[in-house]
Amino acid sequence: AQRVTQPEKLLSVFKGAPVELKCNYSYSGSPELFWYVQYSRQRLQLLLRHISRESIKGFTADLNKGETSFHLKKPFAQEEDSAMYYCALRGLGGSNYKLTFGKGTLLTVNP
Amino acid sequence: DAGITQSPRHKVTETGTPVTLRCHQTENHRYMYWYRQDPGHGLRLIHYSYGVKDTDKGEVSDGYSVSRSKTEDFLLTLESATSSQTSVYFCAISDRTANTEAFFGQGTRLTVV
Numbered sequence: 001a002q003r004v005t006q007p008e009k010l011l012s013v014f015k016g017a018p019v020e021l022k023c024n025y026s027y028s029g030s031p032e033l034f035w036y037v038q039y040s041r042q043r044l045q046l047l048l049r050h051i052s053r054e055s056i057k058g059f060t061a062d063l064n065k066g067e068t069s070f071h072l073k074k075p076f077a078q079e080e081d082s083a084m085y086y087c088a089l090r091g092l093g094g095s096n097y098k099l100t101f102g103k104g105t106l107l108t109v110n111p
Numbered sequence: 112d113a114g115i116t117q118s119p120r121h122k123v124t125e126t127g128t129p130v131t132l133r134c135h136q137t138e139n140h141r142y143m144y145w146y147r148q149d150p151g152h153g154l155r156l157i158h159y160s161y162g163v164k165d166t167d168k169g170e171v172s173d174g175y176s177v178s179r180s181k182t183e184d185f186l187l188t189l190e191s192a193t194s195s196q197t198s199v200y201f202c203a204i205s206d207r208t209a210n211t212e213a214f215f216g217q218g219t220r221l222t223v224v
Contacts, residue, residue: 006153009151032210034212034213041199041218042217043201043215043216043217043218044154044201044203044215045215046212046213049210049212050210051210052210086153086154088213090205097142097159097161097205097207098156098159098167098169099142099144099156099159099203099205099213100156100170101146101153101154101155101156102153103151103152103153104153104154
């Protein structure tokens with residue numbers, strides 16, 4: 001079974017403050033991990049994937065296999081970062097290409 | 112934007128009636144997914160497909176069925192709609208390439224009264 005846990009439903013920070021959105025996963029194998037973002041009830045769009053180790057809009061995420069975590073971080077939050085963030089896991093192999101999401105964290109960046 | 116469209120975008124239906132939502136893609140992607148999005152629950156997988164006529168259940172499949180008779184279309188059917196199925200439904204598509212992203216439709220807002 002695969003599971004994604006985002007412990008914080010809501011996160012509120014001030015502009016310029018650091019932000020960390022937590023994600024923990026459960027999967028027996030090497031999963032693919034992603035962060036998706038949804039602005040104002042629009043469609044979800046990819047923010048980051050663990051394999052590329054890139055920084056998008058100032059966000060980074062590091063896969064920690066020992067802690068089974070994939071936390072999303074940004075050193076200086078901006079008001080336009082306010083959105084719903086979802087951590088996602090995709091299992092691998094045959095028909096098991098299931099894409100599972102966490103419950104999401106609503107980030108609010110206050111001026 | 113990836114070629115993925117959902118229809119209808121909005122629907123109000125009565126309890127007990129059948130409802131079918133359509134997801135159409137022009138990307139020739141192998142994998143297609145149906146999710147429902149509810150406050151406090153995030154995105155929950157209903158069913159997914161890994162090829163024509165190949166489907167599998169997600170975590171909240173009760174009360175829903177799906178069909179995929181051709182690559183481009185993935186249909187979600189509520190056989191007898193209930194008020195608990197009032198939700199926003201999202202379709203997603205994905206290729207088989209490792210670590211490729213999933214592309215989402217714009218969602219269907221379904222209200223069961």
